[in-house]
Amino acid sequence: MKRFLSLPLRSLLFLALSLFASACSSADEKQAQIKKFDKSTVEGERINSVRLLVGTRPITDIDYEDGSALVKLFRQGRATPKEVENFLIEKSIVDQVAEEESIVVSDERIDNEIKRRMEMAKETDEEAFKARIERETQVSFRLWKESLRYQMVRQQIVQIKVTIPQPDEKEVEKFYKQNAHRVGVELLFREIVFPVAPTIAAEREIDKRARQVHSQVSANPASFGDVARSLPENVSPFKAGGGIRLWIPIDDLAREDRVLAGMLYNLPQGAVSPVFRDSTNRYRIVLLEGKRPVSLEKIREMIRMQLFYDKADESFERWIEERKRNLVIRKPGEPQGK
Known part of the structure; x- marks a missing residue:
């Protein structure tokens, strides 16, 4: 009788051990999957890691790649890594202020600007226009389109946030005399x-x-x-x-x-x-x-407009520097205090 009863008991014990081993194996596999998932996530972050924090806004590796191309549309010559970084900081500040001021440039407005530029270029085919932009600027059409959005946002911020002094008559006459050989x-x-x-x-x-x-x-x-x-x-x-x-x-x-x-x-x-x-x-x-x-009278307003644009750029640069002084700009892991 004892031997007879002991057989099922052994079977039950074997079954329990099998289930326990199976459970352990499943747990190990699940843990391995979690580790694999975590590893891929970490590696993903490493591919597009955060390089700089401007306030609370991150600037990533991908931002640097795009910025190296974008800066060609705003700076002459080959940009240094520091110039790319300064451009990205400027762009980040502009984007933050745009959010604060609820400034939004809609896709419709950008599309209308693209149509206007196509008309100026006497181009009717959109694909041909895209190819022309990429050929002439050496920048992808996606980034060129982003540059339009940024210019429009920046222009609105200049209008509401930046004080621009008007050029006076002495400045107009001085510019004319200094550039008489260039005015045509x-x-x-x-x-x-x-x-x-x-x-x-x-x-x-x-x-x-x-x-x-x-x-x-x-x-x-x-x-x-x-x-x-x-x-x-x-x-x-x-x-x-x-x-x-x-x-x-x-x-x-x-x-x-x-x-x-x-x-x-x-x-x-x-x-x-x-x-x-x-x-x-x-x-x-x-x-x-x-x-x-060309006489001053014929180009007076043109000179005045050029001087105004120059002053707008200078005033914007001063505004950006002021914003930088009031923002924490740091690398990840650095303390927040300047």
Whole structure:
């Protein structure tokens, strides 16, 4: 009887030991899975670890990678690691202030800005525009789009947080004098314009006539105005005034006709040009009567705007430095006190 009862007991004992071993094995596997999960999480954090804390906002490895590309759109030349870091700190401060002031740039607004820039670039295909942006900036379209958002946010912050002094008249005049060689030139000249020939035979006649007129005005440049006024073939809209064009900035003239602007730019004052074809394929002869720097009156507002933008950048930089002094900027693990 004892032996008979002892068999099931042994079986039960064996079963209990098996279950216990199985439970231990399951627990070990579960612990191993947890460790594996923890390890992958840690490794994931290591891949995108926090490099810097600006206040409570982290700047990570991925931020540094993006920042190294983004900074190309805001700084000239190759940026040093310190310049990238300063840019990321600036961007972090701007983003924090935007949150405090509830400044949000919607996707719709960014899309509208992209459409506006496509129109300026005379580009109708979105994919072609993206490829062009990436080719010209050497930055991904995603980051270029992020740069638009940042510029819009920064602009709003400047408007509400930064005081910008207005440039005064003395500053405008000083800038003009210091940059007279860079503001461009304006031209005073006379022109004779021949009509477009409808046929090859007519073109031969016009070419022949243009060379006859050129010989005449080259021999006596003082007669240019009278010839321009009386010449039947002259189709210039300024014919009645002897073909005179009064002090036009060369940039404006280039928008009208780049060939004409180029010819006049390289012509000595008082000289008559050779017969040449303009951008519309018409024969022209011009006499350059004067060349001078663009007058202050014509670019006063442009200079004022440039000075304002310069002051805005300077004021923004001072504002950023002030914000830095009132923020704890530290590496992870460093004490919070400065």
